Ligand SMILES: *[C@@H]1O[C@H](CO)[C@@H](O)[C@H](O)[C@H]1NC(C)=O
């Protein structure tokens with residue numbers, strides 16, 4: 001959807017307000033954090049000037065890069081998102097395990113319908129036994145490819161127009177006019193992702209002939225792969241390649257993980273403000 005938007009904390013309400021919001025959304029089965037962090041995200045249009053060119057971008061709270069969410073392990077994080085743009089938007093909390101809160105995962109049309117113009121949705125999740133640096137980013141079509149942490153692709157052209165062209169042509173987006181680090185132009189870098197791979201090959205998967213190594217799978221980081229996914233929590237989970245153009249070609253899938261036994265393996269009802277399509 002928009003250009004990227006990662007940035008710095010804007011609005012931290014009082015503990016009393018945070019607690020009240022947490023209580024209103026919490027069911028007894030949801031994991032509770034040690035403390036509650038409340039943030040308010042307003043999806044807004046903003047103008048930025050980069051490389052002598054002024055253009056409109058979509059930001060959170062007018063900030064580019066967007067606000068940093070600070071929290072500690074086992075904290076409850078509550079982010080009230082209000083969409084003040086005419087475009088659809090969701091926020092994906094990349095790397096957050098979302099235990100019993102898959103609708104707060106953010107991929108639009110997979111775990112939730114998008115937050116439409118003027119709508120508000122409050123994301124709530126607990127960082128259960130999680131620490132380190134995680135990433136949030138927008139998740140409507142091309143929006144997720146623009147930034148990773150504080151590293152962003154930047155185009156002079158309006159990214160909504162680029163997205164329309166890319167989807168119509170089936171091709172890739174043009175090479176970015178610049179790469180930004182902390183919102184400033186810089187040289188490019190490369191990120192690599194690695195998986196345990198249990199098998200590989202080309203063509204369609206045939207369960208009768210496929211040879212899968214489930215005993216000591218090796219690492220590999222490029223090629224067609226079969227993955228062994230362990231420990232997924234109840235809910236719907238979206239898996240896709242991080243070359244976002246591959247998603248519009250259909251190279252993505254959703255895992256539907258059914259409830260297990262007991263309250264910690266049973267998904268509660270979604271919150272009442274979950275957007276509708
Ligand atoms: C992953 O790919 C890179 C680039 O092709 C290569 O240098 C690296 O050795 C690979 N890592 C593994 C674990 O296969």
Ligand SMILES: *[C@@H]1O[C@H](CO)[C@@H](O)[C@H](O)[C@H]1NC(C)=O
Pocket residue numbers: 087088113114116276277
């Ligand atoms: C926004 O989302 C709604 C609900 O899914 C959909 O009907 C509408 O077409 C979307 N708008 C755009 C501009 O994609």
